[in-house]
Amino acid sequence: MIDKSKKGADIIDTVKKVESPSESTMESSPKDSFEKNSPSLETTEVKQQVKRGLASRHVTMLALGGTIGSGLFIGTATPLHEAGPVNALIAYFFFGILMFSVTQSLGEMATHTPVTGSFCVFNSRYISKSIGMATNWLYWFQWPITCAVELFAISEIMKYWTDAVPNWAWMIMFYVLLTCINLFPVRYYGEIEYWVALVKIIAIIGFIIYAFCMVCGAGKTGPVGFRYWRNPGPWGAGAGLVQNTNTDRFLGWLSSLINAAFTYQGVEFTGIAAGECSNPRKTVPKAINKVILRILLFYILTLFFVGMLVPYNDPDLTNDTTFISSSPFLISIKNSGTPVLPHIFNAVMLFTVTSAGNSDVYIGSRVLYSMAGTTAPRFFHITTKQGVPFIGVLITSSLGLLCFLKMTNSGQSVFTWLLDISATASVIDWIFVSGAHLRFMSILRSRNISRDTLPFKAFGMPFFARFAFVSLIIIIFIQGYAVFFKFKVSDFFANYISLMLFFAIWIGSQLTIYKNEPWLIPLNDVDIDSGARAIDEELLDEDDSDEHKIINPKGWKEHAHYYWNKVTDFIN
Numbered sequence: 001m002i003d004k005s006k007k008g009a010d011i012i013d014t015v016k017k018v019e020s021p022s023e024s025t026m027e028s029s030p031k032d033s034f035e036k037n038s039p040s041l042e043t044t045e046v047k048q049q050v051k052r053g054l055a056s057r058h059v060t061m062l063a064l065g066g067t068i069g070s071g072l073f074i075g076t077a078t079p080l081h082e083a084g085p086v087n088a089l090i091a092y093f094f095f096g097i098l099m100f101s102v103t104q105s106l107g108e109m110a111t112h113t114p115v116t117g118s119f120c121v122f123n124s125r126y127i128s129k130s131i132g133m134a135t136n137w138l139y140w141f142q143w144p145i146t147c148a149v150e151l152f153a154i155s156e157i158m159k160y161w162t163d164a165v166p167n168w169a170w171m172i173m174f175y176v177l178l179t180c181i182n183l184f185p186v187r188y189y190g191e192i193e194y195w196v197a198l199v200k201i202i203a204i205i206g207f208i209i210y211a212f213c214m215v216c217g218a219g220k221t222g223p224v225g226f227r228y229w230r231n232p233g234p235w236g237a238g239a240g241l242v243q244n245t246n247t248d249r250f251l252g253w254l255s256s257l258i259n260a261a262f263t264y265q266g267v268e269f270t271g272i273a274a275g276e277c278s279n280p281r282k283t284v285p286k287a288i289n290k291v292i293l294r295i296l297l298f299y300i301l302t303l304f305f306v307g308m309l310v311p312y313n314d315p316d317l318t319n320d321t322t323f324i325s326s327s328p329f330l331i332s333i334k335n336s337g338t339p340v341l342p343h344i345f346n347a348v349m350l351f352t353v354t355s356a357g358n359s360d361v362y363i364g365s366r367v368l369y370s371m372a373g374t375t376a377p378r379f380f381h382i383t384t385k386q387g388v389p390f391i392g393v394l395i396t397s398s399l400g401l402l403c404f405l406k407m408t409n410s411g412q413s414v415f416t417w418l419l420d421i422s423a424t425a426s427v428i429d430w431i432f433v434s435g436a437h438l439r440f441m442s443i444l445r446s447r448n449i450s451r452d453t454l455p456f457k458a459f460g461m462p463f464f465a466r467f468a469f470v471s472l473i474i475i476i477f478i479q480g481y482a483v484f485f486k487f488k489v490s491d492f493f494a495n496y497i498s499l500m501l502f503f504a505i506w507i508g509s510q511l512t513i514y515k516n517e518p519w520l521i522p523l524n525d526v527d528i529d530s531g532a533r534a535i536d537e538e539l540l541d542e543d544d545s546d547e548h549k550i551i552n553p554k555g556w557k558e559h560a561h562y563y564w565n566k567v568t569d570f571i572n
Helices: 004-010 030-037 039-044 056-067 077-082 084-112 119-126 129-159 167-181 186-215 245-264 269-276 280-309 328-336 341-371 390-407 411-446 463-478 489-511 536-548 555-571
Strands: none
Touching (some): 077 280, 119 129, 186 341, 328 341
């Protein structure tokens, strides 16, 4: 980070303290369109916008909350079975490196131009308007689909306890709950999500400690150690597509990549939420630098211990009758013989998946808000007096009702279809986060602007951005390879419908809506200045609050307060 006294001078042509992050879009912002077409609302326009009500702790927890969901607790069953404990670890670690690159790229752009919708705006401004339109809608599309996954998982979690209530009733009840929570002002939403996400993080840490004890011999099976890595082995059963065992195991590893993509979905939230952060240029870099490390810590450690406690050939991993029983976490607890704990952890999964669904609706609604007046109808920019884009909330949550596909198909099949659709959309969006950042760096070079003057300078660039860009393109085309071995129309569309949707919107909009616009905006014509905000005053105000922190605690109350601040600082 550069010296605070120089920040205001170093930021090119900034605009001071605008209320709405959406004021920066490609040509005519949602605000401008809203004003032109709704003069009667002119007096309330400033008030009725999304509010900067999220603190650093909210942003960090929302990113964790949106990422740690059914993908971790349920979606890891397939990688563990097909790829095995070692290959699954490799797949998730590899994807973690890619996500590190993506979040770094997004952080550099989002702190320079902190707008609601983040890269959805950057793609339109740095690459082309048609690319922006395609990625905008695809990014929004993935969140209602993901919400459907979470609603489906919630119904299965409740089924673990009772069959008295049908699945559709649970899905309706939690659908209403998630929708209502997202209609609250963002400060209440952020606070609710913060504490729910905190519960799940504590639970994951507790599980890691529990699993360590079980591995060392606290369970009924005695010391487990690396027993299951020796027998049945570390490499998994394979994808079941070819006769050659080694080749089939490699294909199983490839299939686990798309599960990893779904599991990491949401890490980019820190950039999406920049428009509602109280101090984005301080908050976003802090959140980005910490979230990815915590995610890697949680995922790598949990997968490591789960792989030690659950053999890849455990029949429950492929259980479709009682779908939630296929969770490797529940299987590991059951195999260790700890009474009552499976029910407790099932309750934790309920909190976890509900929290993830909550984040899905939030992100989807903010994406629609950021697109209003540009790549989406202007009415998505309408908010309540508390700054909630309620139309976006209702539209996003309503598509979550795709979870009712469960009523016509098996649980495992529906979960896999929705997971593949959502994960593929995520990978495409991550490709263009890296692509937009590569363009951003090229623009800075063409104008002789040093990246050292930016509020946040991404690590390892441009290498990591190029590595992620190429790797994700390869993954997006090979991820559905299995369908060509055993072709099914439903599986083909589940794997590639997001890719087809992207090309349809991109090429279609370029040939119609943007037929007079370039396929790639020339570097000299790119606007990187609109929306950049000088917020030195906010930084000074926030720095003043540090004076009230306890430095040398005296007495038990001050000591308790001091150490609680240490814990929250680590979380934040």
